[in-house]
Amino acid sequence: MKTLKVNLDRKTNHSYEIHIGEEILDRMGMILARNGWAGRYIMITDNRIDALHGDRVKSALEKCDLRVDRIAVEHGEASKVIGTVLAVTEKLTALGADRQTALVALGGGVIGDLAGFVASIYMRGIPVIQIPTTLLAQADSSIGGKNGVDTPSGKNLLGTFYQPKGVFIDIAFLRTLPDESFRSGLAEVIKYGAIESPELLDDLETAAAAGALREVSFLERIVTAACRIKKGIVELDERELGLRRILNFGHTVGHAVEAASGYTLSHGESVAIGMVAAATLAERLHYLPADDRRRIVSVIRAAGLPDRIPGNLDLDSIRSRIARDKKKEGEIVHFVLLKKLGTPFVNGGVPAELVKETLEGLRQ
Numbered sequence: 001m002k003t004l005k006v007n008l009d010r011k012t013n014h015s016y017e018i019h020i021g022e023e024i025l026d027r028m029g030m031i032l033a034r035n036g037w038a039g040r041y042i043m044i045t046d047n048r049i050d051a052l053h054g055d056r057v058k059s060a061l062e063k064c065d066l067r068v069d070r071i072a073v074e075h076g077e078a079s080k081v082i083g084t085v086l087a088v089t090e091k092l093t094a095l096g097a098d099r100q101t102a103l104v105a106l107g108g109g110v111i112g113d114l115a116g117f118v119a120s121i122y123m124r125g126i127p128v129i130q131i132p133t134t135l136l137a138q139a140d141s142s143i144g145g146k147n148g149v150d151t152p153s154g155k156n157l158l159g160t161f162y163q164p165k166g167v168f169i170d171i172a173f174l175r176t177l178p179d180e181s182f183r184s185g186l187a188e189v190i191k192y193g194a195i196e197s198p199e200l201l202d203d204l205e206t207a208a209a210a211g212a213l214r215e216v217s218f219l220e221r222i223v224t225a226a227c228r229i230k231k232g233i234v235e236l237d238e239r240e241l242g243l244r245r246i247l248n249f250g251h252t253v254g255h256a257v258e259a260a261s262g263y264t265l266s267h268g269e270s271v272a273i274g275m276v277a278a279a280t281l282a283e284r285l286h287y288l289p290a291d292d293r294r295r296i297v298s299v300i301r302a303a304g305l306p307d308r309i310p311g312n313l314d315l316d317s318i319r320s321r322i323a324r325d326k327k328k329e330g331e332i333v334h335f336v337l338l339k340k341l342g343t344p345f346v347n348g349g350v351p352a353e354l355v356k357e358t359l360e361g362l363r364q
């Protein structure tokens, strides 16, 4: 088992460790028992993950004499809303949860964001432990303390920055992950390769060619690499005031494509298209060499992700969503572009006409 430390503001002492390995639940139980973060634990999960892994996680903790209850919500993004926050809160109160209680978020990004948000506001904040079970959550969303829920006007509009006490990444969970969700997670890993580590892209291409994308040793390597990059960025800019924005590479167009598809495209598929769009914009603005753009496209294809906008999507709807992007400041939409692989920067001066032409060029 590897351990990475996320070093944050020493005054508030909310640094924490990310533990990564295969079949680490027993060791997790021991670490929780030793740290004594809470007198009891309440697992927040979704019905699918609960059926597959809930009992195993609960008994691993109980073996270490920890008291564990669980609350399962319906799986899927539709649960990431304020109604679920209230429902979970009611159940917490019914279970007698107090400030000596910690939440254990067992699940993908939806559960991580939901449980993290509840933990940050329940009785003005109780500890939360993250146990991510999707590739996206293991490589990205469980680290960094961003959480929140969607509202009818947009995704993640209500939320807080609230760091977990610890993150336990058991690669074994990924065995049961459906292909579509797996590919979605690969898109975020490709993002880390593009913004920080071209070697990660080499690793991914080699594994794809060898049909080894779901091998444990490969997964452990890419998850560790992604966590290391994310923790480095979060340590420098915990609250996304500057540098952390580079994590949105591919997301400006990605979010717009995802919404314009009525969420029929997954987040990962949309981000893949968004990364190709960002790379194309960067090339056309004479920052990114054509070879680097081609490289991004080829890794995206190797991962089984789309590199073109489906012909049935309305480009005007994508463009108006880009203009409404919540990272927009004043009238300027900020794009994360690349100068070369591994060198991202935020650019607020991309002409709208170029965005239009690029989207048209990427249409199937």
Ligand SMILES: NC(=O)c1ccc[n+]([C@@H]2O[C@H](COP(=O)([O-])OP(=O)(O)OC[C@H]3O[C@@H](n4cnc5c(N)ncnc54)[C@H](O)[C@@H]3O)[C@@H](O)[C@H]2O)c1
Pocket (backbone or CB within 6 Å): 046, 048, 049, 052, 075, 076, 077, 080, 107, 108, 109, 110, 111, 113, 133, 134, 135, 136, 137, 140, 141, 142, 143, 144, 145, 146, 147, 155, 156, 173, 174, 175, 176, 177, 178, 181, 184, 267
């Ligand atoms: N906080 C952040 O920094 C951050 C970053 C990126 C994304 N996100 C959020 O993450 C969410 C998406 O997360 P996701 O892609 O993990 O989706 P998800 O949490 O909805 O999980 C996808 C599906 O896979 C199932 N599942 C989870 N683990 C499984 C396993 N091991 N085996 C079988 N099935 C499993 C779930 O039940 C669900 O149906 C979005 O809401 C997004 O906004 C947050």
